[in-house]
Amino acid sequence: MFFATSPDELPSFDEMLARSGLEFMTDMLNGVISGPPIADLLNFRLHAVEKGSVTFAGAPKFNASNPMGTVHGGWYGTVLDSAMACSVMTMLPQGSIYTTAEFKVNIIRGITLDQEVLIKGVVDHCGRTTGVATAQIFGRDDGKLYATGSTTCVIMRPK
Structure with missing residues (x-):
């Protein structure tokens, strides 16, 4: 995946707070800081970052299967949540x-399974205490829309 050091090392809280959200996400894209372990587990990776938008690329593997052998809804939810929330992060x-x-x-x-998709999150609103975003999953080869999502994030300033 896109870990700069070890998958067992995440940026410290202070390292995170020392950057703007856009700097944090750009540093993750460029391998300066490590990405989240969930991305490796579920086989998706950061693909593009800009202010107000984040795109991931990925393909569900066998470990994302439900008992019927199809992609579990949790895979869709996780990648959509990641794209939406990280797009909000770029605005902080x-x-x-x-x-x-x-x-x-x-x-x-x-x-x-193994189908390459792009997951694009876009900020609709980012205020002082809340961020609202949407995301879509598109087939990388066929361009078809596979899923959509929407979110509300709580924004905090802990220090």
Whole structure:
């Protein structure tokens, strides 16, 4: 995946707060700081970062299967939540953090195992205490829409 050091090392809280959200996400994209272990586990990676938008690329593997052998809804939810919340992160000033308060997922069609997709999150609103974003999953080869999501994030300034 995109770990700069070890998958067992995450940036410290102080390292995170020392950067703006856009700097944090850009440093993650460029391998300066490590990415989240969940991305390695579920086989998705940061693909692009800009202010107000983040794109991940990935493909569900066998470990994302449900008992019927199709991609578990949790895979959709995790990658959509990641794209939406990280897009909110790109809008935060230095010293701020966020957490997801709620999110919704709409699965439109099934993604097959090993199918490459792009997951793009876009900020709709980012204020002092809340951020609202949406995301879409598109097939990398076919361009079809596979799922959508929406979220509200709580923005905090812990220090």
